[in-house]
Amino acid sequence: MSTNVPGTTRPPRDSEFASVVADVASCRTCAGMAYAHVLGAANGPLAARLLIIGEAPGRLGAARTGVPFLGDQSGQRLDVLLQASGLNRSEVFITNAVLCNPLAREGDQVRNRRPRASELASCSSFLERTMGAVPAPVVAALGGVALAALDRIEGHGLTHVSAEAGRPRAWAGRTLIPLVHPSPRTQGRRSWDQQLADWKQVGMIVANAPHVDPSIDQPHDPVT
Numbered sequence: 001m002s003t004n005v006p007g008t009t010r011p012p013r014d015s016e017f018a019s020v021v022a023d024v025a026s027c028r029t030c031a032g033m034a035y036a037h038v039l040g041a042a043n044g045p046l047a048a049r050l051l052i053i054g055e056a057p058g059r060l061g062a063a064r065t066g067v068p069f070l071g072d073q074s075g076q077r078l079d080v081l082l083q084a085s086g087l088n089r090s091e092v093f094i095t096n097a098v099l100c101n102p103l104a105r106e107g108d109q110v111r112n113r114r115p116r117a118s119e120l121a122s123c124s125s126f127l128e129r130t131m132g133a134v135p136a137p138v139v140a141a142l143g144g145v146a147l148a149a150l151d152r153i154e155g156h157g158l159t160h161v162s163a164e165a166g167r168p169r170a171w172a173g174r175t176l177i178p179l180v181h182p183s184p185r186t187q188g189r190r191s192w193d194q195q196l197a198d199w200k201q202v203g204m205i206v207a208n209a210p211h212v213d214p215s216i217d218q219p220h221d222p223v224t
């Protein structure tokens with residue numbers, strides 16, 4: 001194994017990713033989920049320098065299209081926020097705290113619901129394995145559920161995403177940026193202008209983050 005150098009990070013682990021994708025595809029652990037298993041090539045390049053963690057595939061979004069944050073309002077808003085960062089979908093990797101669609105049924109009505117703690121726990125190893133395959137030096141956690149999912153993998157102690165939004169910190173050998181979820185429901189917690197400013201900052205942090213170096217297999221020094 002060669003020595004890590006400043007400004008570089010290890011390459012992605014393709015076989016590790018293929019293994020977790022296969023395991024996810026056959027998983028039926030969570031009885032209250034609509035099985036969507038949104039993990040695969042459509043999530044983005046494994047060599048991405050920004051790894052985005054959302055909450056769960058939405059009923060009208062990823063659970064329908066098979067692509068995280070595609071097909072619903074949250075996805076449309078994320079596209080605008082990404083644009084503010086100067087990044088586009090083809091250069092970021094996006095996944096979720098849980099990989100199936102948590103649904104609540106009331107009579108004939110069906111709606112998305114927040115994932116249960118037990119579901120977060122069940123899917124945690126898949127998120128951890130995905131992060132092991134994707135060495136992105138910068139991680140954006142979209143909302144409190146994503147933040148809680150990351151805390152299970154390696155404690156960061158952050159519990160209030162609104163208070164922490166836009167404040168990067170070193171975490172697990174990477175730079176973690178808590179952000180509010182792009183759902184229209186979060187508008188009251190953080191203004192759209194502030195969210196755009198947060199994402200502009202994300203773009204600057206990613207621009208200064210290490211690049212993948214195929215010759216190394218070591219963590220990098222976090223950029224904060």
Ligand code: SF4
Pocket residue numbers: 024027028029030033035036037098099100119122123126
């Ligand atoms: S959410 Fe995760 S743990 Fe639960 S059934 Fe889907 S893949 Fe399995």
